[in-house]
Amino acid sequence: MKKSRIGRREFVQGLAGSVAAVSAVPRTGYGTPIPRQTPPKIKFSVIGINHGHINGQVQAVQRGGGELVAVYAKEQDLLDAFVKRFPTVKVAKSEDEILNDKSTQLVVSAAIPEERAPIGIRVMRAGKDYMSDKPGITTLEQLAEVRKVQAATRRIYSIMYSERFENRATVRAGELVKAGAIGRVIQTVGLGPHKTNISTRPAWFFERERYGGILCDIASHQADQFLYFTGSTSAEVVASQVGNVNHPKYPGLEDFGDMMVRGNGGTGYIRVDWFTPAALPVFGDGRLTVIGTEGFLEIRKNIDISGRQGGSHLFIVDQKEMRYVDCQNVALPYGDQLVADVLNRTETAMTQAHCFLATELVLKAQKQAQKIKLSS
Amino acid sequence: MKKSRIGRREFVQGLAGSVAAVSAVPRTGYGTPIPRQTPPKIKFSVIGINHGHINGQVQAVQRGGGELVAVYAKEQDLLDAFVKRFPTVKVAKSEDEILNDKSTQLVVSAAIPEERAPIGIRVMRAGKDYMSDKPGITTLEQLAEVRKVQAATRRIYSIMYSERFENRATVRAGELVKAGAIGRVIQTVGLGPHKTNISTRPAWFFERERYGGILCDIASHQADQFLYFTGSTSAEVVASQVGNVNHPKYPGLEDFGDMMVRGNGGTGYIRVDWFTPAALPVFGDGRLTVIGTEGFLEIRKNIDISGRQGGSHLFIVDQKEMRYVDCQNVALPYGDQLVADVLNRTETAMTQAHCFLATELVLKAQKQAQKIKLSS
Numbered sequence: 001m002k003k004s005r006i007g008r009r010e011f012v013q014g015l016a017g018s019v020a021a022v023s024a025v026p027r028t029g030y031g032t033p034i035p036r037q038t039p040p041k042i043k044f045s046v047i048g049i050n051h052g053h054i055n056g057q058v059q060a061v062q063r064g065g066g067e068l069v070a071v072y073a074k075e076q077d078l079l080d081a082f083v084k085r086f087p088t089v090k091v092a093k094s095e096d097e098i099l100n101d102k103s104t105q106l107v108v109s110a111a112i113p114e115e116r117a118p119i120g121i122r123v124m125r126a127g128k129d130y131m132s133d134k135p136g137i138t139t140l141e142q143l144a145e146v147r148k149v150q151a152a153t154r155r156i157y158s159i160m161y162s163e164r165f166e167n168r169a170t171v172r173a174g175e176l177v178k179a180g181a182i183g184r185v186i187q188t189v190g191l192g193p194h195k196t197n198i199s200t201r202p203a204w205f206f207e208r209e210r211y212g213g214i215l216c217d218i219a220s221h222q223a224d225q226f227l228y229f230t231g232s233t234s235a236e237v238v239a240s241q242v243g244n245v246n247h248p249k250y251p252g253l254e255d256f257g258d259m260m261v262r263g264n265g266g267t268g269y270i271r272v273d274w275f276t277p278a279a280l281p282v283f284g285d286g287r288l289t290v291i292g293t294e295g296f297l298e299i300r301k302n303i304d305i306s307g308r309q310g311g312s313h314l315f316i317v318d319q320k321e322m323r324y325v326d327c328q329n330v331a332l333p334y335g336d337q338l339v340a341d342v343l344n345r346t347e348t349a350m351t352q353a354h355c356f357l358a359t360e361l362v363l364k365a366q367k368q369a370q371k372i373k374l375s376s
Numbered sequence: 377m378k379k380s381r382i383g384r385r386e387f388v389q390g391l392a393g394s395v396a397a398v399s400a401v402p403r404t405g406y407g408t409p410i411p412r413q414t415p416p417k418i419k420f421s422v423i424g425i426n427h428g429h430i431n432g433q434v435q436a437v438q439r440g441g442g443e444l445v446a447v448y449a450k451e452q453d454l455l456d457a458f459v460k461r462f463p464t465v466k467v468a469k470s471e472d473e474i475l476n477d478k479s480t481q482l483v484v485s486a487a488i489p490e491e492r493a494p495i496g497i498r499v500m501r502a503g504k505d506y507m508s509d510k511p512g513i514t515t516l517e518q519l520a521e522v523r524k525v526q527a528a529t530r531r532i533y534s535i536m537y538s539e540r541f542e543n544r545a546t547v548r549a550g551e552l553v554k555a556g557a558i559g560r561v562i563q564t565v566g567l568g569p570h571k572t573n574i575s576t577r578p579a580w581f582f583e584r585e586r587y588g589g590i591l592c593d594i595a596s597h598q599a600d601q602f603l604y605f606t607g608s609t610s611a612e613v614v615a616s617q618v619g620n621v622n623h624p625k626y627p628g629l630e631d632f633g634d635m636m637v638r639g640n641g642g643t644g645y646i647r648v649d650w651f652t653p654a655a656l657p658v659f660g661d662g663r664l665t666v667i668g669t670e671g672f673l674e675i676r677k678n679i680d681i682s683g684r685q686g687g688s689h690l691f692i693v694d695q696k697e698m699r700y701v702d703c704q705n706v707a708l709p710y711g712d713q714l715v716a717d718v719l720n721r722t723e724t725a726m727t728q729a730h731c732f733l734a735t736e737l738v739l740k741a742q743k744q745a746q747k748i749k750l751s752s
Contacts, residue, residue, distance in 0.1 A: 186621055186632060186651060186750070191565065193667065238746065239615030239636050241643065245562055246669045256562060258645060260615050260636055266750060267617065269634060269645055275562060277671040278695045285672070285693070291569065293622045295653040296661070298681065305674065305691045305698060306682035315681045317661070319654045322681060370614065372643060374562070 048111025064335030183294030232263025243372030424487020440711030514588030559670030608639025619748030
């Protein structure tokens with residue numbers, strides 16, 4: 001990874017160079033699977049593949065040294081696509097077939113959101129660790145049950161907050177902030193706009209109880225980043241709002257949500273929405289701004305609308321300089337760490353308390369959200 | 377003004393070109409006075425010059441056709457600097473000398489914030505119009521009295537929300553949004569970070585009652601933009617916070633504040649702070665993001681940390697294209713409009729209701745703000 005420490009003139013010249021080498025294809029932030037040189041460290045299987053995030057989840061565990069064994073899903077069309085992508089995977093006839101397989105240590109899921117916690121509870125009770133797509137839990141009642149079973153079984157219940165774990169600039173920003181690059185963190189602002197892509201969405205996308213609401217669904221990424229960057233171990237929701245302000249045909253869709261949060265390490269604001277227009281070449285112009293006592297940083301996660309190629313852009317301004325940090329070669333540690341945690345019974349990828357607190361925050365925000373109605 | 381309607385490849389190539397022509401000196405957004413070709417349209421004077429904003433205020437009225445007549449201030453050092461900058465101005469011996477001058481139609485003030493409303497009330501009672509630096513009013517009690525006197529006298533009480541009126545990208549964005557460029561507006565996010573420049577600040581900068589609190593002081597800009605871009609004519613504070621989280625030597629300073637607002641035309645979030653680090657070459661990396669049903673826009677008001685020269689940068693993404701809008705030649709209409717309003721008894725620069733509502737929002741947010749205390 002290159003990090004440039006340069007003055008404004010050189011900073012700008014460097015930009016001109018990087019722009020000259022532009023490519024039309026943005027990077028997604030997800031790496032491709034790396035061929036393994038060594039025997040697999042763990043075996044893992046998949047239950048539920050209703051969201052395309054499953055591909056990134058599987059690839060992360062593979063990168064960490066996991067061997068994909070089996071998959072179970074109810075939907076034949078989704079299974080066909082999954083097997084095409086991962087041709088060595090065995091198709092299980094039932095969930096129990098995977099739960100009863102003693103050799104499988106970890107189960108990964110991107111089932112319909114409301115089913116993820118029940119699956120995870122069954123997985124933990126079967127003595128296995130679990131990694132869910134976000135949202136990993138859709139109600140406070142589910143969260144209470146998950147916490148209880150996790151405490152009793154001491155299994156791992158991990159939720160892949162991919163906007164941090166799978167975004168190189170966010171990983172690098174985390175390292176820099178922990179090293180004191182911007183002093184003590186005061187606040188994070190996380191913006192998570194998304195494209196609806198309505199024509200390709202499954203029915204559950206429009207059913208509030210099934211995806212849990214927009215704050216539960218999307219904002220868990222931003223809640224994770226708020227806690228992580230402020231170093232907060234406790235936090236509360238100051239205020240929250242949700243609404244369907246422009247999709248009257250889909251009454252179960254919440255198209256806007258935002259929340260103010262305050263933790264013991266700093267404050268935060270989170271906004272998520274389904275208003276990204278068609279001309280944006282990526283799913284959304286996700287941003288994270290972190291201000292500290294000695295500087296600030298901005299991450300343009302998926303695209304730089306200023307014109308830089310690709311995603312994972314990190315800008316830092318401190319007391320000495322304004323610089324762009326090239327993150328294209330930053331390693332994504334989540335897969336390695338999760339596999340190590342499975343083997344060593346550690347919490348290096350993310351503490352269990354952090355994982356649950358990020359979700360608790362959005363579930364509380366969702367529950368107490370004021371309803372927005374705009375005049376049209 | 378040039379506006380480029382181009383695809384991504386050309387967009388990026390255009391950026392490379394603009395970066396090659398970089399200059400090290402950012403534009404401030406304030407124009408220099410234009411020599412008048414015609415007789416002055418109105419005469420105006422100044423009472424109170426405690427903030428440097430007075431220069432931009434005077435220049436705006438001059439651009440609109442105002443002739444600066446007299447200035448009154450208690451501080452000889454500030455007067456000396458003002459007279460040096462505006463050598464034809466007459467120094468009045470008292471405030472009354474200006475208030476009693478029948479030829480002066482408009483009084484402009486950048487007095488210490490808490491004194492601005494009392495001055496404005498005396499100005500209106502003397503039959504003159506008034507234009508204040510922001511914050512133009514520091515308490516809800518002052519606001520009530522100002523509203524009463526304004527209604528009784530039918531004089532203009534204008535507050536120069538310069539982050540809109542004097543920022544070319546914000547002016548242009550306003551025109552585009554009103555023309556429907558991003559559909560119906562859903563939300564604004566306004567970030568107003570600032571440098572403290574502590575060593576050069578006067579005593580009142582650190583006295584909470586005198587500047588009114590951080591939301592009153594800085595966030596009135598963002599409240600103005602929230603109301604303007606959402607087209608809201610009524611609005612409420614959803615939640616607000618203020619704190620002194622890193623300046624224990626200055627207990628009267630609030631160094632962080634934020635607020636969620638909701639109006640009849642959209643929602644908004646506002647954050648202001650005094651944490652801009654030394655390496656930023658301008659006073660703060662002010663941003664405005666506006667999302668609408670058909671697109672979004674971002675304004676980088678004072679600087680583009682991506683490397684583009686100058687300030688007033690406007691980016692728009694809609695259903696058809698992603699584009700950078702060059703705003704360098706956009707005219708700043710506030711001065712012209714205010715002078716016309718003085719002459720014609722109109723409200724073209726800003727309605728009186730809007731001016732007061734923006735201030736009411738921040739005064740309410742300030743009053744009900746939760747106090748932030750972070751562990752250090």
